[in-house]
Amino acid sequence: xxxxxxxxxxxxxxxxxxxxxxxxxxxxxxxxxxxxxxxxxxxxxxxxxxxxxxxxxxxxxxxxxxxxxxxxxxxxxxxxxxxxxxxxxxxxxxxxxxxxxxxxxxxxxxxxxxxxxxxxxx
Numbered sequence: 001x002x003x004x005x006x007x008x009x010x011x012x013x014x015x016x017x018x019x020x021x022x023x024x025x026x027x028x029x030x031x032x033x034x035x036x037x038x039x040x041x042x043x044x045x046x047x048x049x050x051x052x053x054x055x056x057x058x059x060x061x062x063x064x065x066x067x068x069x070x071x072x073x074x075x076x077x078x079x080x081x082x083x084x085x086x087x088x089x090x091x092x093x094x095x096x097x098x099x100x101x102x103x104x105x106x107x108x109x110x111x112x113x114x115x116x117x118x119x120x121x122x
Contacts, residue, residue: 065089068085
């Protein structure tokens with residue numbers, strides 16, 4: 001027996017009823033995807049760590065270095081922490097140490113690409 005029009009209007013709609021699968025539906029299959037004119041990132045790009053640190057500690061970070069120096073000079077500071085402070089300051093002033101990696105053997109990328117092009121041309 002078919003429900004009456006009144007019964008149908010009060011019936012809860014299922015997700016299958018509300019989803020459209022036509023090509024004209026906006027927002028993907030679920031209707032909740034990307035919509036024209038609506039940003040997918042309304043808050044915008046998050047502030048970078050560098051900008052946040054500059055806001056908190058000044059443009060050049062002098063307050064941070066001063067605090068680290070004070071901490072380093074305190075009598076109760078462990079030797080391991082003092083070494084980490086020294087490493088941090090040296091790394092920031094002079095950059096990280098270069099790491100060289102040598103790879104031996106095998107064909108170069110150019111040689112591999114030339115061989116692949118030759119096989120395709122055959």
